[in-house]
Amino acid sequence: MRTTSLGRSGPAVSALGLGGLPLAGAYGPADDPAAIVRHALDLGVTLFDTADYYGRGAGEEILGRALGRRRDGVVLATKTGILHRDGGPPGLDGSPEHLRRACEASLRRLGTDRIDLYYLARIDPRVPVEESMGALAELVAAGKVGRVGLCEAAPATLRRAHAVHPVSALQTEYSLWERHVEAEILPVCRESGVTLVAYRPLGSGLLAGRRIDPRTLPPGDFRHRDPRFAPGNLGPNLALADELTALARQAGTGPAELALAWLLSHDGVLPIPGTLDRTHLEADLGAAELRLEEAVAEALDGLLPPHGPAGERYPPGLLATVDHG
Template sequence: MQYRKLGKTGESISAIGLGCMGMSYAYGNAQDFNEQESLATLELALELGINLWDTADMYGQGANEILLSKILATKRDKVFLATKFGFRFREDNTTYFDGSPKYLKQACEASLKRLKVDVIDLYYSHRIDDTVPVEETVGAMAELVKEGKVRYLGLSEASAASIKKAHAVHPIAALQTEYSLFTRDVENDILATTRELGISLVAYSPLGRGIATGAISSPDVLSDGDFRKGLPRFQQENFQQNLQTVTALETFAKEKGITLAQLSLAWLLAQGDDVVPIPGTKRRKYLQENAAAVEVNFSKADMAAIENVLRNNTVAGERYTEGGMKMVNR
């Protein structure tokens, strides 16, 4: 494994992290989650040198943090632990966002308890609350740093303006946002802002929620409990158009002797040393495949060829539903 610096903190994090959400949430029903395999995947991650683990309190309503605690109990010193707060569940299981100082302090205490740790390495606001000034949210997060409960602060899906406001209150170490061959809006003003301020960009869904692996031939193969079935990009007509991009990229990947997932991750790694993808997986075989992407090096001609494929194939559909899109880039 190769390592990259987290913002200006001096901390070394694995160039490819591990998104843990799918082990407990979103991509299936209860029967699709195999705790034994997930724990084995977490153990293997450490063997492969993957030390950046990403979770959130909303994943399985705390279940994902509890899952990680079973490994952290004996391996805490080997993990750079990131979690998030802000999404709250109503009685009907719908969610809303709460970035208030009062709630985030409660959320932090609850996460510490579930994770069974004394301190969280990287604590993110999962979104920006449009009813609470970001300065107030980050100011309260900074108090957690002073109290020794959190080491570094992060934001997720924040606009350039919000990042600047937040960073003026307390240094932001990382911005987590969706970034992949299929989602590149971050390349506009957001990436320029994080680079100006020395903030790492942690790329979630770097494999396009599975599209950029070539493993999903149709939305019909997804289980009924998989939230991707409701996303615009996975609707039949959009999906068929997006498969054209997949097919073109797969041809290039085969010529290079790598998988499409490895191409997707290596392309992200090549965007700069400040970019750290966190592909999610709950299976060891995919973890090994993802980790090997650090060994893939692209020439300028390779990058130009990939860019040409992307230019000639338009991505169809937004990455979230209309309601979800209102919560990003705020």
């Protein structure tokens, strides 16, 4: 596995990380999530990503146990700032008090004395980002956090945060069919020496060549609420996925490998695909060794229609929390 630098000053991490959302059951029951973590370790993955709201803490517990004695050989990332509610969209809390409490709770669940990369998962509109970053900087000074990241922050917000304390990573959705970052966010990241960590790099499975039928998905699978899997949107999006599969066939590889290799061809981008399947994991990581021919790269660049895929990124309540600033 080739490596890349996380932020301008390191550390070195694997060119692809492992996203932890599937481990906590967001795409249906996870029979043995620890086995996927261990397999990823064996294949050279050194960046593992989770959040305190994945499974209401279960994601952190699962990852902490799975890493076990191999924890010191990896960069462990987690996120906070999103609060579960029994009904309606989640709440946000970027207050210093919450960040301090949440950090202690995450350390306990992860079974570690430090979080290598700690993200503010969303920008709380009630709390100036400078206050949130100040609290995160205090956690770094205390040795409980190694580096700081933001998720779904607008370019101006990233600059304001970076002025308080260096931001090593900005996590947001980026894939062949979700390219909003290219206009402003990615250039600001490069200007500031911030790694863009791309989540949902395979469009929740559609860009991996899977003919997903929401009617067959298990209860609790997030895609039941994903607008891009809704009736009226799924058909056009499957057609886009079919075009990707055809390009992959011509290139002698699989659609997941090709979609991830396209992301890796962009400087400063680190994808974190998530999976519960060993074969899919091996295919994903194979993208690190794939080099795109110019004609293939150009075809991929032109794959998405100007209006983007059918459907918004999230349901309305969640959509209101992204790219905030």
